[in-house]
Every structure is written in structure tokens, then in C-alpha cells.
Amino acid sequence: MKPSPDFSQRIARISGHLNPPKLQVGESSLLKLANCRSKGGAPGFKVAVLGAAGGIGQPLAMLMKMNPLVSVLHLYDVVNAPGVTADISHMNTGAVVRGFLGQQQLENALTGMDLVIIPAGVPRKPGMTRDDLFNINAGIVRTLCEGIAKCCPDAIVNVISNPVNSTVPIAAEVFKKAGTYNPKRLLGVTTLDVVRANTFVAEVLGIDPREVNVPVVGGHAGVTILPLLSQVKPPCSFTYEEISYLTDRIQNGGTEVVEAKAGAGSATLSMAYAASKFADACLRGLRGDADVVECSFVASQVTELPFFATKVRLGRSGAEEIFPLGPLNESERVGLEKAKKELAGSIQKGVSFITK
Numbered sequence: 001m002k003p004s005p006d007f008s009q010r011i012a013r014i015s016g017h018l019n020p021p022k023l024q025v026g027e028s029s030l031l032k033l034a035n036c037r038s039k040g041g042a043p044g045f046k047v048a049v050l051g052a053a054g055g056i057g058q059p060l061a062m063l064m065k066m067n068p069l070v071s072v073l074h075l076y077d078v079v080n081a082p083g084v085t086a087d088i089s090h091m092n093t094g095a096v097v098r099g100f101l102g103q104q105q106l107e108n109a110l111t112g113m114d115l116v117i118i119p120a121g122v123p124r125k126p127g128m129t130r131d132d133l134f135n136i137n138a139g140i141v142r143t144l145c146e147g148i149a150k151c152c153p154d155a156i157v158n159v160i161s162n163p164v165n166s167t168v169p170i171a172a173e174v175f176k177k178a179g180t181y182n183p184k185r186l187l188g189v190t191t192l193d194v195v196r197a198n199t200f201v202a203e204v205l206g207i208d209p210r211e212v213n214v215p216v217v218g219g220h221a222g223v224t225i226l227p228l229l230s231q232v233k234p235p236c237s238f239t240y241e242e243i244s245y246l247t248d249r250i251q252n253g254g255t256e257v258v259e260a261k262a263g264a265g266s267a268t269l270s271m272a273y274a275a276s277k278f279a280d281a282c283l284r285g286l287r288g289d290a291d292v293v294e295c296s297f298v299a300s301q302v303t304e305l306p307f308f309a310t311k312v313r314l315g316r317s318g319a320e321e322i323f324p325l326g327p328l329n330e331s332e333r334v335g336l337e338k339a340k341k342e343l344a345g346s347i348q349k350g351v352s353f354i355t356k
């Protein structure tokens with residue numbers, strides 16, 4: 001029996017997938033899509049991960065591919081983007097995945113995006129501070145933000161690359177220079193501090209971490225990470241020893257992981273979880289959901305500093321409402337002064353990197 005023409009066409013299409021032509025990763029994805037019936041037109045948001053082949057980037061890309069709010073997922077890196085893209089694209093979830101490799105594909109990676117997440121840059125090794133990463137990561141964030149200003153100036157931007165206390169001001173100055181700055185749309189990701197605080201507090205109280213919510217304000221390095229233990233939900237009280245243990249552990253959670261990894265990098269899996277949680281909140285805000293509230297390092301008038309992390313309400317235009325600090329106890333007031341002193345220098349360092 002002769003195969004029907006329809007059957008032959010299907011076999012030809014399948015063998016095209018098994019022996020795909022050797023092309024650049026961005027082109028290859030487009031050509032493969034061109035051969036398929038689905039063009040990825042499902043409703044949802046377009047999300048790019050910059051630094052998608054890294055320790056955070058890979059699990060974050062996987063989690064974003066699993067997010068039903070994402071219809072298109074662009075994975076950009078200067079190395080290994082084709083492999084990560086091929087791997088993740090086989091997951092039978094809704095988002096269409098496309099990979100982009102190297103600076104010459106940055107513009108294609110960014111065009112049309114609603115949300116851009118930036119985990120690109122080098123991580124700490126034992127003995128380093130986050131500020132020791134400034135010299136390398138500042139330039140990486142600048143280049144990526146120049147691309148965003150050009151190709152998707154209205155996108156929400158989530159900055160993960162450290163030192164966040166300086167990279168967010170760098171991004172703001174790049175956008176100001178390009179004339180595209182919208183402070184509501186630039187968000188530093190401090191969710192991992194909240195995730196850690198919820199976990200450590202739950203351990204001390206002996207309750208489910210999913211029931212705990214600890215506001216963590218200030219910034220994302222050492223003493224600038226200020227957990228407000230007097231505002232924990234559900235309401236609870238701590239001994240002096242518990243407060244001192246929890247504050248120290250939350251402020252040094254990143255260092256705890258860096259030391260445990262002994263030179264192999266910093267938090268990646270818990271960070272991907274935290275970044276995905278925050279990105280999902282941004283997408284729910286974009287969709288118009290009510291009462292989406294997360295802590296984030298944003299342009300702020302809550303203190304005299306130009307940037308500060310507090311709870312923000314996420315909406316269609318980004319950080320639509322920035323909540324005040326609320327009542328602080330004496331030790332939190334002391335912590336706040338320390339945090340502001342260090343933050344001021346880190347913010348200024350980021351601003352001068354662009355304006356000098």
C-alpha cells in the first residue's frame with residue numbers, strides 16, 4: 001500500500017525535527033516554528049531571561065516555562081543558550097521558547113518583551129562581598145539595559161545581578177540617559193531575603209513557612225537587609241536571642257550559601273524559586289490582579305534615599321504603590337540607620353558609574 005501524501009508530509013516534517021539544519025539558535029527556532037502548525041499565538045506575556053544559561057538562569061528559565069501566564073520565553077546568554085533552549089523547549093507546557101546567543105542577538109531577544117529578568121553576571125566566591133562584583137557586573141547590566149531601552153522600553157525589568165544596591169541605580173541612569181526611564185517599571189529583586197526570612201522564622205516558631213510573611217526592607221547586602229520582625233504575619237513575639245539569631249541569619253543567608261558551595265558560586269536554586277515567585281507577581285500585576293504585594297528595591301520616597309526596598313503593590317504599570325515602613329521598634333530603628341548609611345554609598349556608586 002502506498003502512503004498517502006498527507007502521511008508523507010507528516011514524516012517529512014518529523015524527520016526535519018530529527019535532523020534539523022545547523023543554524024544559529026534564534027534562526028533555528030524560528031525556522032522550526034515555521035514548519036509547524038503552532039505559531040505560539042496563545043494569550044499570555046512575553047518574558048526574556050538575560051543570563052539564561054547560568055546557575056540561576058537555567059532553573060529560572062525552567063520555572064518560567066512552567067508559568068501559565070507566559071506565552072513566549074526568550075532565553076539569552078553569551079554562552080550555551082542553544083543547549084538550554086533546546087532542553088527547555090521540549091517541556092510540554094504552553095510557552096514557546098526561543099534562544100539567543102551573543103551580543104549580536106540581544107536586540108532580537110528583547111524586541112516585544114513585556115518582562116525582562118536579568119540574572120546575568122558573576123557570582124561571589126568565599127571571602128568576597130557583593131560589592132566586589134561591581135567592576136564586572138556593572139558593565140554587563142549597563143549593556144543589557146541599553147538594549148532594553150532600545151528594544152522594549154516599556155517592559156517591566158527585574159534586576160537580580162549583584163550588587164543589587166548599585167545595579168538598580170545603574171539601570172535607572174541608563175534608562176534616564178536614553179529618555180525611557182519609568183521608575184515604576186524598574187524593580188530590584190530582593191525576594192530571596194523574604195523567602196529566607198519566612199523559612200528561618202517558621203523554623204524558630206515551629207510552623208509552616210508558607211504561613212509566614214516577614215517584610216524585609218532596605219537593600220540586598222549585609223546590614224542593608226533589614227527584616228522587620230515586629231511586623232511578622234501571623235503576629236508573634238520573639239525573645240532577644242531569637243531576634244539576634246534571626247536578624248544575623250537573614251542578613252548573612254547569601255554568605256551561608258557561598259561558604260557551603262566553597263567556590264562553586266552562590267545561591268542559584270532558592271534564587272530561581274524567589275525570582276520566579278517575583279516574576280509571577282509582576283505578571284499577575286500586569287494582568288490586572290488586585291492586591292499583588294511583594295518587597296522590592298525600587299525608586300522610593302519612603303526614606304531620604306532615592307532607592308529603598310519596601311512592600312510594593314504591583315499592577316498594570318509596575319510598582320503602582322509603595323508602602324511606608326510602618327511602626328518600627330527600637331532595634332529596627334537602629335538597624336534602619338545602619339542600613340541607610342551603607343545604602344547611600346552603594347546607590348551613589350551605581351549612579352556615578354553612568355553619570356561620571
Ligand SMILES: NC(=O)c1ccc[n+]([C@@H]2O[C@H](COP(=O)([O-])OP(=O)(O)OC[C@H]3O[C@@H](n4cnc5c(N)ncnc54)[C@H](O)[C@@H]3O)[C@@H](O)[C@H]2O)c1
Nearest residue numbers: 051053054055056078119120121122123160161162192271
Ligand atoms: N538578587 C539576588 O537575591 C541574588 C541572588 C543570587 C545571586 N544573585 C546574583 O545573580 C548573578 C548571577 O548568578 P549565577 O549564580 O547565576 O551566576 P552564573 O555565573 O552561574 O551565571 C551567570 C550567567 O550570566 C551570563 N552572562 C555573563 N555576561 C553576560 C552578558 N553580558 N549578557 C548575558 N549573559 C551574561 C554567563 O554566561 C552565565 O551564564 C550574580 O551577580 C549573583 O551575585 C543575586
Ligand SMILES: O=C(O)C[C@H](O)C(=O)O
Nearest residue numbers: 124162253254255266267
Ligand atoms: O550572596 C550572594 O552573593 C548571592 C545573593 O545575593 C544571595 O543573597 O544569595
